[in-house]
Amino acid sequence: MVALNEKVVLEVKRLSKKFDSSDVLKSVDFTLEEGETLAIIGSSGSGKTTLLRCLNFLERPDAGYISVRGNALFDSEDHNVSKKDIRQNRLHFGLVFQSFNLFPQYTALKNVVLAPELLAKERKDYKANKKSVIEEIRNDGLKLLEQVGLSERRDYYPHQLSGGQQQRVAIARALALKPDILCFDEPTSALDPELTGEVLKVIRSLAATKKSMVIVTHEMQFARDVADKILFMDDGAVIEYGKPEDVFDNPSSDRMKKFLERYNSI
């Protein structure tokens, strides 16, 4: 057994996934320490998004191991672990989607508090303390909207918000269940260039509060600035994994060099 590092919040080992016969993930390994931000970069189709979806149990990996704080959530070699409740596993992770995916019929605030409210209903003491529980969830929701700078927009519906505002609500929504790890799937790719800044600013502020995060992104400068570690993927495999200055300035692989050349020439 590997010695347990107390600071490790997420451990991923030999994670593999096939779609039909093509290997989308080829034995991916990485660890995330408490409070760290990991940026996953790579060209389209390299498996970044699939990796993130496996972490959030939206895809089922074919093989490998995932643990959060030493607690195994998925282990293809241990049946008892694989039978674990997928819904409980998901609660360890928050996910911010590329296309926001807010619920259109609910206001910004309701988008944030809906899942916590539904989860609270499963608590045994819910009926006795209904009022105070709902009140508490609402206050938490208001705080989160304040944190992403949208207090005044709490009663707006998604279609009344700009893309950047919608994504900030989506971040607040993902934080509402207090996940151990917050994941972002290309959070600015669907935004107009002038709106990416406000979303990146929120992510930066979260990094500053030492929230553990995994970010799939095409924003190289942002990844370099905000991430503690960079993971470069190509063709489903991890090619480079290390500190930003090492990966960007002294890449050891030709593929990373080529990727950076292409990126810089745009």
Added chain:
Amino acid sequence: MGLWNVTLSLWSGFQTTLLLFFLTLAFALPLGLLISFGSMSKFAPLRYAVKIFVWIIRGTPLMLQIIIIFYVPALFFGTPISTRFIAAVIAFVINYACYFSEIYRGGIESISNSQFEAGQALGMTKSQIFFRVILLQVIKRIAAPMSNEVITLVKDTALARVIAVVEIIRVAENIMSGGLIWPLFYTAVFFLLSVGILTLMFGFLEKKLSYFRA
């Protein structure tokens, strides 16, 4: 027979029409949702069984179905369905549930998968995702085709006369056999008023749901 007496007679028949209409809606709307789940099931035998059933019901005349449901139990099992009216309700419920199920299916499948996934990522259960996230978006999208079906149902109720359910057309025909033809034409007013009210109600529903975009 004067206008007033004719109106009263037709109204008594129209009450049967309305009862058939509302009972059909009350049972066919939820049953249609169940059938739509069956037609989208990942379990292939169930999915195919449901699709074949829907094909049979949509592929044969409603009038024939009413006749079959009324006569077949008596022919084969010796126990007739207790009343003609109940036989008509059963036939209408099954028939309309199948049409509704296809409208539901189209509506549910038109909702982006990302809405399901957003709910899943937030730890919601399947039924929470369906009832708290998806359903209202589906209702908004299917309001227009649903209004079509519901309006058709108002008029289809006249088919119940084939097994001698005394609905409004049947009443008018009875009057006609006494030598008076205009009451039959007059029944159109009842249908027009009902459809007018339904059109207003669906317009109200669509307006009510226009506060969000989906």
